[in-house]
Amino acid sequence: MGNQYKLADLAQKLDARLEGDGESLITHIAPLDKAQAGAITFLESSAYKKHLAATHATAVILAAEHAAECPVNKVIVANPYLAYAKISSLFDPAPRVSVGIHATTVLGRNYSFGKDIAVAAHCVIGDRVVLGNGVEIHANCVIGDDVVIGDNTKLYPHVTLYHGVKIGKNAILHSGVVVGSDGFGMANDNGQWEKIHQLGSVVIGDEVELGANTTIDRGALEDTIIENGVKIDNQVQIAHNVRIGAYTAIAGCVGIAGSTKIGKYCMIGGGVGINGHIEITDRVIVTGMSAVGKSITTPGIYASGIPAMPHRAWWRVLNRMSQLEELIRRVNALEQKK
């Protein structure tokens, strides 16, 4: 990995109180129960406190309340998990694309590139594309005409941006992401389907992250919009004219149907399906594998996923569910006999 830091420097970056030897060298981050010399680790919550006394880490990031029990150097902060996140980038060995445009990449006409652009091999970039300063594009990406990408945004290999897509600053698009493909629009003509050409585009804000193989369709007449700070996991499907509010997080395998608006600060669990043409207000949590059919107007936690059980027990539940109507009639009859 290579990178190493003095513990005092890490503590300073975190505005943390350091108790111990600030000259200690930190070479990597490790989990509390597996950390060895050279590692910094963190105590996220009391649930892991059992591992604290025996840790071999060089330093532990933790809250003041746990400091007394820590046998090694202490980096004391209010939120250890957030502090871990903040230093994680320092130890990230992920290679960067070299600044410059690789000779095998094919460029269109009339592009406008900022400083320190890095474009790897075998990319294809269309006409009138605008790339901000420090944009990093990994190998084999395809960027359509009139695309705009903000400063320091990173595209991993095999990203496709259709024509006219706009991406903000400091965004990360993982491999296989497709942005701006046609929304699923068509009109029925005596049983056959007439395609509705999708004339809108996609606008993605700053600090957005899109997971591997996630897809976002362009709008039919207006744009599909992903606001600032939205974080989307792998294999999520976002249909045309959806709007996702700022700082909402969406876990893997979610599907969101057309024209739905999701508020800010929401959290959507894995495998959730969300109906089209509805609105979900701010600060809604939907737990994994639920199906959202109607608008949600009150913040809170919503669910409809059913936990798996032994299949014979589940068959009995399904069977009893089918008898419910009859059961209600029988209770009605019992009540009338009184």
Added chain:
Amino acid sequence: MGNQYKLADLAQKLDARLEGDGESLITHIAPLDKAQAGAITFLESSAYKKHLAATHATAVILAAEHAAECPVNKVIVANPYLAYAKISSLFDPAPRVSVGIHATTVLGRNYSFGKDIAVAAHCVIGDRVVLGNGVEIHANCVIGDDVVIGDNTKLYPHVTLYHGVKIGKNAILHSGVVVGSDGFGMANDNGQWEKIHQLGSVVIGDEVELGANTTIDRGALEDTIIENGVKIDNQVQIAHNVRIGAYTAIAGCVGIAGSTKIGKYCMIGGGVGINGHIEITDRVIVTGMSAVGKSITTPGIYASGIPAMPHRAWWRVLNRMSQLEELIRRVNALEQKK
């Protein structure tokens, strides 16, 4: 966008009755409530009629029954939504690949190409590939040996067609589509898995559209088949030896297991899972997030998705479901005491 049309010409293309100024220039399509001068818009249904009187559009496509209330030029048709679809292509600014084969594309041997083929940069095309007239292949596509593609079919960037796949005319394959990957076939050998090589292929009809990152596996011994006019949204998985009947529409995130046959004119909602080795007859609608376990022999609407509710209410439902068996026993006991 650039394209503009006289209103009279648009009306003629639609076989519509025009009331108003046929010389008006139309430059784009916009929603009824947001349209400004230069726009044509449409009144899809009475639900949107409230926006009609105040529209700033240059023209409105609508049914005869709403014409009296329209303050601007009127394009009167039986099905305004279908009429909108029909003119949507005229205003589509999506760039086309230039005719010719880009110098960076790698061609195999013994290919057979029609007229006006357009192949963008960094594609790889195998041996004995047949491309019809007007085929358009965007950047970085990979086309295996012995693939056949019909006239005017379009592949967006990063499409993969494995060897031997056949695609009809006027089809559209969006980015990240994979057709012809191996079906998930294997035989158990004392706990370990012996791969069953997949010796069939995939045959896709005319006018088919496949959404971004959709996957269609090749058949085990015979072919997986997608009939004419089928429309498939993003991130749909179609397993080996499935057959999808003509004009069926499949929304995003659907999974269809092996050897299942789906009829014509069906509509499968988003996130639906369909079991293997079953048959679904023509004109079946499955609503979103449902699980189809058995064959469906009667046309109609089928469902099993559960709408999300506040999670405490849902926990109570789950808890009551687990008490159902006991409840039935208690009602039995009450009835016997009579």
Added chain:
Amino acid sequence: MGNQYKLADLAQKLDARLEGDGESLITHIAPLDKAQAGAITFLESSAYKKHLAATHATAVILAAEHAAECPVNKVIVANPYLAYAKISSLFDPAPRVSVGIHATTVLGRNYSFGKDIAVAAHCVIGDRVVLGNGVEIHANCVIGDDVVIGDNTKLYPHVTLYHGVKIGKNAILHSGVVVGSDGFGMANDNGQWEKIHQLGSVVIGDEVELGANTTIDRGALEDTIIENGVKIDNQVQIAHNVRIGAYTAIAGCVGIAGSTKIGKYCMIGGGVGINGHIEITDRVIVTGMSAVGKSITTPGIYASGIPAMPHRAWWRVLNRMSQLEELIRRVNALEQKK
């Protein structure tokens, strides 16, 4: 297809007892009810026995108990389906990439390649990559720095391996697979999200197969691990720090959340969602479209999927479910009146 074999040679490969003409030439495999001259077929189970008497195949692979009813050459084995799997590779016409590195492929520095490496056009291979003997990489793949791939592993077009990923021997990765993308890790900072850089990697064992567009994220601090012989279908999402035990099979569209451990010899049905931070023991089967919320400690079959029914019937079920709480109160009241 081209390949043809003497029946006696096929029987010998299978350690089978041959009854009939060993000189017969077999040119392909076909299903029992459609096989013609030149085909070998198989009788998988008694369910298909009705087609046996009328088969036109040149030979049938079957169990001894069915041999008497077979009108043509017989290849008698204990497990006909497994025998079919074993000979399926002989008749597979899938083209192989030519040995050598295509001139358009871009190589990094300090790589270490074994014998008979085959790399197709427009691939990009990073620094310090290690490829074992006979590795076959189809067109447009991107392989990050420090990746290690074992002998005879095959990557189909458009596979992405991020830096540091390790793949074993004899593995198959289908098109659109992404391995090593960032896990979905972030810490909340007053509503906004701070990215947790993902410092682990992914380690994939021998004989693993990954279906088209499947994604496997790299670990946060330690590695995501896929053990030997695991078979994963298309569009499966495996989050960071998951561990999948040897010989487990996972059908299409499954999502597995972070840090979950799945045992050996499990079978996970299509569309299943599995919660994070849980453990599933060995030899667990989860049926399609189920949601696994908690750890499973006992081998067996688990389920929670609901089969679709006509939508009016389903609405009644949902309506009755919402009345359950009231129904239980009514039964309580009836019992107290006794």
